[in-house]
Amino acid sequence: MTEVTELSRPEGETTAIKEVLLNLGPQHPSTHGVLRLVLELEGEYVARVDPHIGYLHRGTEKLAESFTYTQIFPLTDRLDYLCPPSNNLAFALAVEKLLGIEAPIRAQYIRVLMAELARISGHLLITGALPMDLGAMTALLYAMREREMIMDLLEMISGARMHTSFCRVGGVREDLPDGFFPKIREFCEIFPNRIRDYERLVENNRVFLKRTQGIGMISAQDGIDLGLSGPNLRASGVDWDIRRDEPYEIYDRLEFNVITRDEGDCYARWQCRVEEMRESIRIIEQCLDQMPNGPFQIDMPTIAFPVDKDRVHCSMEALIQHFDLAAYGFQVPKGEVYSAIEAPKGELGFYIISDGSEKPFRMKVRAPSFVNLQALFGVSNARYLADMIAVLGSLDPVMAEVDK
């Protein structure tokens, strides 16, 4: 064990304590998946931490090299499984940049709408799971109640609750279903009050506050140095949101605030996410108001599947087009692209090198959780084992994305 970081130790503490090596995980409920932390303990103090990852490594990048571009969408679903629409969107954008195309406006609105729903669903889990890690079970149960509503909405759109795979290169798979608008309007009306409920559950909870406020501080400088992104970095006071700074899709038409906090502790990271859910609701409402009519898929028979499925059953050309696309995919011009979006966990980037064939020559996923987890080395003021749990929970890593 060489890669280690000295964590802070109370000043003036000189008593010799025997060191204990503790394996936290890989099966431990508060590691949020299969993460193994090898902790060197001096009594109750954490002297060194050494994360071991890779228990969930599926080789997404290697697999992608043997898949056509359309086939890769289900793989991206399984990165951050709390918010698959964001991952789909990031990948679709990268391929579209290489092809030099843009999805129709309606498709862009649908994608953004789904990505924001996914952001709420991802943030809801951490909103509930962090208090649960620290002993307050109730918040998680309430958060799950609302998450269920989002699942229902996603199911209504795509037919799948978790792995939606709804994006396609050049658009989305289908149009929004009938009866979707009243349903999501109802959700937008109910949800802000529910956010207030979570806050009330926690903000007067002295145990929760004691264990998160002033614990696990990350300064802005350290955060940038460690490559933190998303709400984790914004909680340290860095005002950076890719949705606003490098607007993709139709984010430049929407109004929303970038939430920052200056404290940089576990509580600030939690607060940032709760506030972001409010902004997401605003974005969703604007999407609904502005949703234009029009096609949901680009009109390019060489790239997009035929929209009218009845034609596939009756017309020879449509059948051949469908078969060709499904069996062989489409060719993407030679070149390379790095495209990043603001996923719920941070900067999710896809670096794709194309050699001009139907399959990517190399696909690299810049997974935000992977980088954020590294910040375990950079926290200060987390000297107890119990603080480690709070820090880990507030960094919100999803192990499927860490391990790719």
Place this chain on the structure above:
Amino acid sequence: MSSQTPLVTSLIAERFGGAVENLGFAHGIHAFSAPPEAIVELCRFLKEHPALRFDFLSDICGVDHHPEKPRYEAVYHLYSLPNKWRVRIKSRLGDPPRIASVTSVWRTANWHEREAWDMYGIRFTGHPDLRRIYMWEGFEGFPQRKDFPLRGYRDKLNPFGAEGQPPTQPDLATRDIP
């Protein structure tokens, strides 16, 4: 976006001359190719120059161009938080691949470099702790190289793998590449 092009290019050309080659601007990113010896210096220059300030390292990525020569490549993606620019640095590496570590410039490079070592066997000299990160200790071969079969090699745990033996290579970071 496009306004960055002349500034970054001229500053780099001024400082590094012909060593750092300009690969042009595409899809919102300016790309450069640098020799492996110059990588740390270039990264530090991009990070610390007051007009550029590429202070955020997004990603380090290994690439295997088998059977082309030189075979390997390390690709760095940087982002400038104050200027909102992106830049890509590419460095072609021979066999065995070896490049200086940029952990002294950004701490976040640590795990990215461990991943590139694990998957491609790119050795980052000066890295404080170059261990495998995804695969387990004692795993043989570098799985994302193009000549590594998709299903791995057949052994008692992997009946569907390809025939043959994984190419032997020093696995421990502490041991030097022959």
